[in-house]
Amino acid sequence: MDAAKSASSNANWTASVDPVTKLLLILFFTLAAFCAQNLVEAGIVLVFTLALVFALPTKKSLWAMTAFSLFIIVTMVVIQGLFWPSNQTVAFHLGTIDFYQEGLKHALLLGSRILVIIFSTSFFIETTTLSENSRYLEKSGLSFKQVYVLMSVCYILPQMHRNLQKIRFAQKARGIQPAKSLWSKAKTLMPVLVPLIVKSFQEAMNRSISLQLRGFDSPVRRVPKSDRTYWQDRACHRLLAALSLVLVGVKIWEIICK
Amino acid sequence: MGNHLQVAFDQVNLNYAGFDELALKKLTLHSEINKVGLIGPSHAGKSTLLYLLAGVLDQVIPTEKSGTIALDGQDLVNWLASKQIGLVLQDPASQLSGMADTVFDEIAFGLYNQGLEEAEIEKRVQAVAQKLDLEDFLDQAPTALSGGQIQRLAIASIIALKPDLLLLDDPTSQMDPLGRQHFFAWLKESDCPVIIASSEIDDLAEVCDQLWVLEDGELQMAGKPADIFMKFANDQEIAKPAAFLMGEKMGCKFDGHYPVTADELMKAAAYGNHD
Amino acid sequence: MEAKNENHSMWKFRLTAATMTLIPAAVGINYVAKAFAEGLKLPVWLGSLGTFLASMLAGPVAGAISGFINNIIYGLTLSPISTVYCLTSIGIGLAVGILYEKGYFDKASKVLPAALVIALVSAVISTPLNVIFWGGQTGIAWGDALFAYMTAHHVSIWIASFADEFVLDLLDKVIVAYLAYLIYKQMPKRLVFFFKGNR
Amino acid sequence: MEITIKNLQYSYPGSPFSLNLPEYVFAPGLTTLIGQNGAGKSTLLKAVAGLIDFDGEIDFDGENLQDFLAKGRLTKIGYTFQDPNDQLFNSTVYKEVAWGLEQLKMPEDEVEKRTISTLDKLGLTEFKGLNPYDLSLSDKKLLTLATVLALDPAIYLFDEPLMCLDYPSRQLVSQLFNELINEGKTIIMICHDMDWVAEMGSRICVMAGGQVAYDGLPRGFFENEQLLKENGLLPPRVYQLSKMLNMATPCLSLAEIQ
Numbered sequence: 001m002d003a004a005k006s007a008s009s010n011a012n013w014t015a016s017v018d019p020v021t022k023l024l025l026i027l028f029f030t031l032a033a034f035c036a037q038n039l040v041e042a043g044i045v046l047v048f049t050l051a052l053v054f055a056l057p058t059k060k061s062l063w064a065m066t067a068f069s070l071f072i073i074v075t076m077v078v079i080q081g082l083f084w085p086s087n088q089t090v091a092f093h094l095g096t097i098d099f100y101q102e103g104l105k106h107a108l109l110l111g112s113r114i115l116v117i118i119f120s121t122s123f124f125i126e127t128t129t130l131s132e133n134s135r136y137l138e139k140s141g142l143s144f145k146q147v148y149v150l151m152s153v154c155y156i157l158p159q160m161h162r163n164l165q166k167i168r169f170a171q172k173a174r175g176i177q178p179a180k181s182l183w184s185k186a187k188t189l190m191p192v193l194v195p196l197i198v199k200s201f202q203e204a205m206n207r208s209i210s211l212q213l214r215g216f217d218s219p220v221r222r223v224p225k226s227d228r229t230y231w232q233d234r235a236c237h238r239l240l241a242a243l244s245l246v247l248v249g250v251k252i253w254e255i256i257c258k
Numbered sequence: 259m260g261n262h263l264q265v266a267f268d269q270v271n272l273n274y275a276g277f278d279e280l281a282l283k284k285l286t287l288h289s290e291i292n293k294v295g296l297i298g299p300s301h302a303g304k305s306t307l308l309y310l311l312a313g314v315l316d317q318v319i320p321t322e323k324s325g326t327i328a329l330d331g332q333d334l335v336n337w338l339a340s341k342q343i344g345l346v347l348q349d350p351a352s353q354l355s356g357m358a359d360t361v362f363d364e365i366a367f368g369l370y371n372q373g374l375e376e377a378e379i380e381k382r383v384q385a386v387a388q389k390l391d392l393e394d395f396l397d398q399a400p401t402a403l404s405g406g407q408i409q410r411l412a413i414a415s416i417i418a419l420k421p422d423l424l425l426l427d428d429p430t431s432q433m434d435p436l437g438r439q440h441f442f443a444w445l446k447e448s449d450c451p452v453i454i455a456s457s458e459i460d461d462l463a464e465v466c467d468q469l470w471v472l473e474d475g476e477l478q479m480a481g482k483p484a485d486i487f488m489k490f491a492n493d494q495e496i497a498k499p500a501a502f503l504m505g506e507k508m509g510c511k512f513d514g515h516y517p518v519t520a521d522e523l524m525k526a527a528a529y530g531n532h533d
Numbered sequence: 534m535e536a537k538n539e540n541h542s543m544w545k546f547r548l549t550a551a552t553m554t555l556i557p558a559a560v561g562i563n564y565v566a567k568a569f570a571e572g573l574k575l576p577v578w579l580g581s582l583g584t585f586l587a588s589m590l591a592g593p594v595a596g597a598i599s600g601f602i603n604n605i606i607y608g609l610t611l612s613p614i615s616t617v618y619c620l621t622s623i624g625i626g627l628a629v630g631i632l633y634e635k636g637y638f639d640k641a642s643k644v645l646p647a648a649l650v651i652a653l654v655s656a657v658i659s660t661p662l663n664v665i666f667w668g669g670q671t672g673i674a675w676g677d678a679l680f681a682y683m684t685a686h687h688v689s690i691w692i693a694s695f696a697d698e699f700v701l702d703l704l705d706k707v708i709v710a711y712l713a714y715l716i717y718k719q720m721p722k723r724l725v726f727f728f729k730g731n732r
Numbered sequence: 733m734e735i736t737i738k739n740l741q742y743s744y745p746g747s748p749f750s751l752n753l754p755e756y757v758f759a760p761g762l763t764t765l766i767g768q769n770g771a772g773k774s775t776l777l778k779a780v781a782g783l784i785d786f787d788g789e790i791d792f793d794g795e796n797l798q799d800f801l802a803k804g805r806l807t808k809i810g811y812t813f814q815d816p817n818d819q820l821f822n823s824t825v826y827k828e829v830a831w832g833l834e835q836l837k838m839p840e841d842e843v844e845k846r847t848i849s850t851l852d853k854l855g856l857t858e859f860k861g862l863n864p865y866d867l868s869l870s871d872k873k874l875l876t877l878a879t880v881l882a883l884d885p886a887i888y889l890f891d892e893p894l895m896c897l898d899y900p901s902r903q904l905v906s907q908l909f910n911e912l913i914n915e916g917k918t919i920i921m922i923c924h925d926m927d928w929v930a931e932m933g934s935r936i937c938v939m940a941g942g943q944v945a946y947d948g949l950p951r952g953f954f955e956n957e958q959l960l961k962e963n964g965l966l967p968p969r970v971y972q973l974s975k976m977l978n979m980a981t982p983c984l985s986l987a988e989i990q
Contacts, residue, residue, distance in 0.1 A: 026613075065612060072672050079677070080668050083684035110668050114614065121613035131359040145548050149598070152356045153557040153564070153606055158401050159351060160561045163818075164569060170818040172783055173811035173889075174879070175804065175835055178573055185573045190715065192569065194821040197562055197586065197716050198724070198865055202817070203352035204558035205727050208550045209314050210353050213345050214419070216550070220373030224366070275726045300870035300898040318550070319723070320730035348869070348896075356554070404769045431896055434768055434924055435966040457898060460969050497899040500927070500969040500986070507989045520973060527977050719823055721865035 014055055014127040018230035019136050022124040024240035025052070026117070031247040033116040035254070039105060042112040049119035062122040069118055073111035080107035130154050135226040140233075144216055160200060167195045263291040263330060263423060263451040265311075270325035272310065281306040283475045285325070291423065293445070295466035295483075296455035299495050302472040304455040305348065308425040311453065312345040313338040329423070342372075344421030344450075346412050348428050353412040354400050361387075361403070361411055362396045368419045386418045389444055405432035410441070417450075426454040430461075463487075463499040463518045471496060484515040491516075543634045546594035555728055559587035559599040560606065577705045584626050585713035589638060590728040593630020600626040617666060621658045625706075628654040629713075638714050648703075648710035655706060656699035660691065669694035676701045733793055733886045733918045734759055735780060740788035742779060751775045751942040753788075762909060762919045764929050766953075767939035768964050773922045776939070777889050780920065781811050792887070806832055810880030811889045816872035819879070820864040825856060828864050828875060832883050850882040855904065870898045877905070888912060890921035894928060906931070930954070930968035930984040938963060951984055 029049050036042040053062065080103040081091075087100030134151045138144060171191045178185045215221070270285040282303050296304045306315070313334065315321045329337040347353050358364035362383055369379040387393045390410040395403060400411060409432050416424065430438045442461040445452065456462055462469065462483070469486045471478040473495065479486055483499075490496040491506070501523040505516035512526035546552070562583030570579040584603065588596025600622025608616025628651045632638065637647035663669055669690045670677045676697045683693035717725075735758040743750035751772045758780075765773040779786045782797050782805070792800040792808075801808060813819060822828040829850055833843040851857045854874045859867055864875055873896060880888065894902055909932065912919055923929055929936060930950050938946035938953055940963055946953045953959060954967040966972070974982040974989070983989050 068612065069614065072667065072670065075677060076668050076670060079670065079681050079684065083681065084668075085684075085687070085690065107668060110666070114666065117616075118613050121609065121616075124609065131363075134357060145553050148357055148553055149548065149556050150602060150606070152554075153560040153602070154610070155356050155358075156557060156561050157564060160565045161568070164565050166813070166815070167818045169778065169783055170811075170813045171821075173781055173805075173809075173813070174819065174832065175806045182575075185575055188573065189712065191821045193566065193582070193712060194716055194719055195818055196565065196569075197582075198720060199817050200558045200562055200565075201555070201586075201590075201720065201724050201728070203349070204554040205551075205724060206347050206349055206352035207354070207356050208554040208727075209309075209318055210345070210347060211355060211554070212318060212550045213312060213314070213343060214355070214368040214415070215371035216355075216367075218371045218373070221371045222373045224363070224370055225376065274723055275730060276722045298898075299900050300868040318727075320726050356557070406769065428896070434964060435926065436964045439966065457896075459899075494903065495900050500973055503986050504970065504973055504989055507986065520976060523973055524976060719821075719863060719865065721863060723866070 012055065012057065014057070014123075016229070016231045017127070018233035018236070019124070019128045019133045020140060021230075021233060021236040021240065022128060024237060024244065026120045026124060028240050028244050028247070029116050029120040030113075031244055031251065033113040035247050035250050036109070036112070037254070039108060039112070042109055045116055046112050046119075049116045049123075052123040053119045056123065056126045058126055059122075061125050062118075065118050065122060066115070069114050073107070073114060076110060077104060077107040080104070080110075132226065132228060135224060136228075136230075138223050139226065144221060148216075156203075159203070160196075163199055164192070164196055167192050167199075170195075265289055265291050266326075266328040266331075268326045268328075270310075270323070270327060272306065272315065272321055272323045275320035275322065281321075281475050282310070285475075285477055287470070287477055287480055289468065289470075289480055291451045291453060293451075293466045293468070294453045295462035295469045296453060296472060297457075297459065297462065297469055297496065298472040298478070301474070303475040304472055305427050306475070307472065308345060308427050308453065308455060310334075311423065312343050312425050314345070341422040342419050344416040344419055344424045346416050346424075346426045346429050348431070350405065350409040350412045350432065353415075354408070355415075358400055360397050361392060361400055364400050364411060365392075365415045365418050368415060372419065382418050382420075386414045389417070390414045391440065406434055406437050409433055410437065413441070417448075421450060424448075424450050424452045426452065426456070428456055429454070430456065430458060457497070459497040460499045460501070463501065464520070483518045487518060488515050543592055543630065544594060546592060551728055551730075552591050552595050555587060555591055556595060556599045556602060559583035559596075560603045562586065563599075563603045564607070577708050579705070579709055579712070581622065581625050581706075582709050582712060582716075584622055585629050585709055586717060588626050588630035589633045589713065589717050590725065593627045593634075596626030596630045597623040598626070614666065614672075617662050618659060620662065621655050624654045624658045625651055638710075638717065641711075641714065644710050644714045645707065648707040651710065652699065652702040652706040655702045656695055659698045659702070660695045663694050663698060664690060669697070671697050671701060673701055735887070735918060735920075736791045737780075738789045738791075740776075740779060740786055740790065742775060742784060742786040744775075749775075749942060751779070751786075753944065756937075756944065756947075758918055758920055759935075760916050760918045761913050762921065762932060762934040764932070764934065764936045765920065765922045765939055766924070766926075766929065766936055766963075766965065767945070771939040771963075772942040773939055774891060775942070777811075777891060777920060777922060780887075781805075781809050781889050783811075804836070806835055806883050806885065808885055809887045809889060810883060810885040812876045812880055812891065812893060814892045814895060816869070816876045817865070819876050820872065823863065824861050825851070825864055825867070825875060826860045829878050829882050832879055836883070846882050850878045853881065853908070854878045869896045870901050873897055874901055874904070877908070881908070886918065888917060888919045888921075890919070892922055892924070894923060894925050902928070926954070926966060926968045927970065927985070930970065931987070933985065938965075954984060955982075 029045060032045045036045055081099040084103035084106055087103045089101045090098045091101040091104055092099055134147050137147045176188050176191045178188045267285045267287045270282055271280055272282040273280045298304060309315050316323055327334040354364055355367045358367060365383045365386060366379050369382060387396055390413060392410055392414055409429060413429055430441055442465055446465045466483060469483050470480045471486060479489060487498050487502050499518060501517045501520055505523055505526055510526040512522045517523035517526045560583055563580050566582040567578055567580040570577055584596050584600040587599040601619045604615050604619035604622050632647040637643045663671055670680055679700060680693045680697040683696060737753050737756040740753040749770060767773050778784045780790060782801050790797045820828055822831050826847060830843050830847045833846055856874060856878060893905060936950050936953060937944055946959055954971055968984060970986055971982050971984050
């Protein structure tokens with residue numbers, strides 16, 4: 001969900017896939033990655049998600065997320081490669097340290113699962129907007145209250161970050177300045193968090209009052225029409241849900257007969 | 259909404275849950291509501307009175323209440339059930355719905371809840387935006403507006419509902435002088451019954467036909483601005499409009515009292531009796 | 534407050550207009566407190582401060598929902614992997630709510646044992662997730678160093694991963710618990726009654 | 733204390749607005765910054781308080797800003813913000829005022845004496861033991877003023893000190909300001925209440941687009957209709973009324989009327 005304004009750039013097919021299908025895609029690919037037992041199967045699932053990523057109009061959030069998890073995958077490869085309990089056959093030596101085949105394979109399998117999750121999630125992040133999601137969720141049956149509880153945090157976050165900046169200025173003017181030492185940093189926690197949290201809850205109370213007076217839960221509420229049309233959204237939901245169930249069955253079967 | 263709303267408070271006592279001192283004490287008042295100004299020092303109970311009439315107290319904010327309140331002869335709760343109330347809070351930023359992408363959505367939010375048709379919503383939003391000169395902000399995100407503009411947006415989104423009673427809690431505190439002048443000019447023309455709490459005493463004197471003076475939760479007096487200011491002429495707690503203070507200093511009256519509005523001052527200075 | 538014994542009242546939860554705006558505010562506090570702690574480079578996340586306060590104000594279910602939504606939205610906007618830890622956040626929300634009802638947040642001396650229990654709950658739920666996803670690591674450098682050291686000495690992955698997670702959780706939850714305790718004490722009375730009054 | 737500004741430059745990243753003040757001197761006494769939203773008033777105040785790092789120089793009686801604040805800011809500059817909720821974080825009204833004094837490692841009895849006298853001066857003594865957040869907005873505003881007055885700094889910076897004050901508190905603040913001016917303090921404040929500016933009658937600095945549009949006494953500005961319209965401001969109420977009465981020289985405030 002990038003910024004609130006609708007991303008008009010995604011004129012290609014990704015725009016005609018509805019948000020719920022994209023969420024189910026994440027579920028489906030994650031389950032598929034977990035059913036993969038060896039690197040070949042995992043590779044196939046990874047290729048599918050890579051195809052999704054290549055269809056993305058913009059890739060800005062993708063690199064940040066991938067970079068962070070690549071760092072973790074590398075440490076995993078090192079630790080699993082060296083210390084995984086069921087290591088037997090040595091793959092190669094690095095000076096006096098020897099890496100084992102089973103550990104490396106296990107680490108790569110885990111790593112591929114993480115990348116699958118990241119790619120499929122970024123497909124959702126890059127091609128949906130906040131308003132499209134909230135309107136679609138309400139249109140497909142959720143009550144305004146439920147959509148509000150899920151989505152409104154994204155709308156109020158900018159205001160909360162602004163409050164944080166204003167409070168930090170105000171406290172800096174009162175001489176609260178985080179120096180290098182840990183203790184001086186810890187001392188700035190309360191002077192900033194107390195005003196910030198009290199203000200956040202105060203705003204939440206006012207919002208609750210004003211929403212009630214504007215009839216947010218009135219039975220005659222009409223959902224604002226959204227100008228987006230989606231390709232067979234109901235059918236996609238049923239298909240993906242069914243496939244996900246099948247995969248869950250496969251995974252349970254694997255665990256039982258292992 | 260042409261005829262004026264009648265309100266009847268009888269021995270209303272009220273305190274917030276967890277606080278033992280009374281926020282409203284033995285409030286008794288039978289009056290007509292056309293354009294009422296609420297004045298008095300802070301902590302006087304002005305906001306409490308507005309929240310009470312808006313139906314927020316008890317149902318939303320836990321309070322203990324006694325005494326009766328009637329609007330147009332109906333008990334407050336029944337009246338509210340069949341009517342649309344409009345309340346603008348003191349802090350504009352937290353008045354926004356928290357789920358609107360554009361200023362247009364924010365104003366239209368209440369209208370969608372009333373189940374109106376798309377065309378009717380479009381018409382009303384444009385009309386209200388024009389009244390509070392927000393037309394060229396309609397497709398901007400609400401969070402991009404300044405404090406004064408958000409206050410106008412909050413007012414616009416309440417007026418769009420065509421309320422049967424409009425309650426305003428210090429609605430112009432963050433507006434610049436021109437914005438405030440524009441708002442009070444609109445308020446003077448509006449035909450909806452209004453109760454407005456504000457510290458802009460000059461504008462209240464121009465717009466309101468009645469003032470209620472509250473202090474420490476007690477109604478000191480309710481009446482026409484001229485009578486109020488004459489009674490509290492040397493009470494340091496109550497602000498007086500500039501026209502009144504000038505009339506007093508220049509010693510010219512207008513039919514028995516110091517002038518309250520600009521044109522009363524003009525008439526008083528022109529041929530009024532200089533005492 | 535209702536009598537302590539009919540504890541079904543603690544679990545009674547309705548999505549009212551008050552909890553509807555409280556939960557997003559709590560999730561927002563999780564976000565902003567986490568950003569603030571990262572800005573100060575403190576060795577703690579503070580990412581569950583909002584969940585703590587939601588549980589204290591509106592009960593365990595509200596806290597659990599705040600925690601759940603926090604990770605889902607965080608996962609669908611910033612870091613997809615943290616979606617999974619919504620299970621941990623649900624556990625934290627429930628634990629804080631129950632401990633608060635039992636009076637563990639009434640006195641400063643009781644906050645420490647409460648924080649230990651919450652850290653334990655968080656570590657117990659996170660460990661299987663860490664093993665499934667990260668092969669037992671947590672992604673935090675000095676925690677993982679401990680994990681590597683222990684696995685090198687043939688300690689079982691589960692124990693090593695639990696130790697890795699618990700060491701991090703302990704510090705974070707103790708600090709967050711005391712912050713929540715102090716901040717809750719300073720909340721304006723009218724605010725507390727507004728959110729509590731509806732329960 | 734005289735504050736001299738030499739080619740002060742500052743602009744927010746990513747916004748067209750930029751503050752530039754080639755030369756300006758704040759003399760002891762009251763100077764009021766007037767102007768529309770976004771004219772640069774708050775930015776200038778933050779620069780003088782050393783809260784933002786700007787280009788150019790600001791000297792305090794010859795000493796540059798860094799050295800001036802080097803030995804601690806609390807006894808040098810007192811700053812209050814528009815929203816009192818951004819500054820309050822202690823558990824009681826008494827502690828809120830005493831907190832600043834304690835940072836100065838002042839002896840206990842001195843802290844108590846000063847705190848009590850400041851609370852008395854602002855009529856807040858009866859709220860001594862209360863939680864600051866349970867006060868009314870007007871009293872919270874007076875409390876932020878108290879936290880600054882107790883420290884008795886050389887320079888006072890106020891951002892909209894009158895906003896949300898009720899009438900009695902406004903009278904109290906006017907009286908306090910006059911006392912501070914008589915003590916020879918240097919006060920810079922932001923205000924959009926033209927009646928109060930006319931009453932105080934001291935120097936005003938009208939800002940527009942990050943530059944000084946007018947600098948001098950209020951009469952020169954309020955009589956210049958062109959400048960007023962450009963800055964979207966209105967003259968004080970008394971001035972409007974006395975012009976309506978087509979007085980020879982229209983009065984600015986009540987004091988001038990015979």
